[in-house]
Amino acid sequence: MEENITEGVRLCVESWSAFExxxxxxxxxxxxxxxxxxxxTDIVLHCHIDEEKLEDYLQEFMEVNYxxxxxxxxxxxVAKILVNLYEESxxxxxxxxxxxxxxxxxxxxxxxPTQESMDIEPAVPIVDEEGFEVVQSxxxxxxx
Numbered sequence: 414m415e416e417n418i419t420e421g422v423r424l425c426v427e428s429w430s431a432f433e434x435x436x437x438x439x440x441x442x443x444x445x446x447x448x449x450x451x452x453x454t455d456i457v458l459h460c461h462i463d464e465e466k467l468e469d470y471l472q473e474f475m476e477v478n479y480x481x482x483x484x485x486x487x488x489x490x491v492a493k494i495l496v497n498l499y500e501e502s503x504x505x506x507x508x509x510x511x512x513x514x515x516x517x518x519x520x521x522x523x524x525x526p527t528q529e530s531m532d533i534e535p536a537v538p539i540v541d542e543e544g545f546e547v548v549q550s551x552x553x554x555x556x557x
Contacts, residue, residue: 414502415458417510421498422453424513428520431487435479445478457499467492 426432426449436446456462456470471488475481498509 417502417507418457418498419454421502421510421513422457422495423450424510424517425491425494425498426450426453428513428516429487429491431475431481431483431485435475435481440479440481445474448478449474453495457495462496462499464489464492464496467495 426446432446432449435441436444452474456467468488468491471491472483475483475488494509494513498513501507501509
């Protein structure tokens with residue numbers, strides 16, 4: 414159960430857009446990712462977790478550590494996911510963990526090129542006799 418909770422907390426935090434944006438943009442003085450992971454894992458494993466208290470904790474964490482006031486419901490969504498993760502893990506189920514894994518995998522997969530993207534020819538600038546670049550149309554030419 415502890416391994417599933419630890420992995421689930423990590424996956425949930427890594428898929429939380431508000432947190433990842435704050436981390437990527439360096440809005441905090443230092444990275445607080447490991448601190449958040451450790452504290453959330455401890456809360457979920459060892460405390461009776463309540464969705465509202467967890468939401469309040471997440472909002473306070475973001476405000477104190479990143480100067481971010483969350484105006485969306487993302488902290489509520491993360492809290493709900495973590496409560497579900499705990500309840501399922503306690504019951505020996507892993508549906509929430511599997512869903513978090515799928516989200517992580519879908520973000521990691523590179524996009525397959527489409528036929529349209531493969532048909533695009535590289536743009537080679539055409540320069541007229543005065544040295545100006547001629548703007549080319551993006552439309553495909555029809556060959557009749």
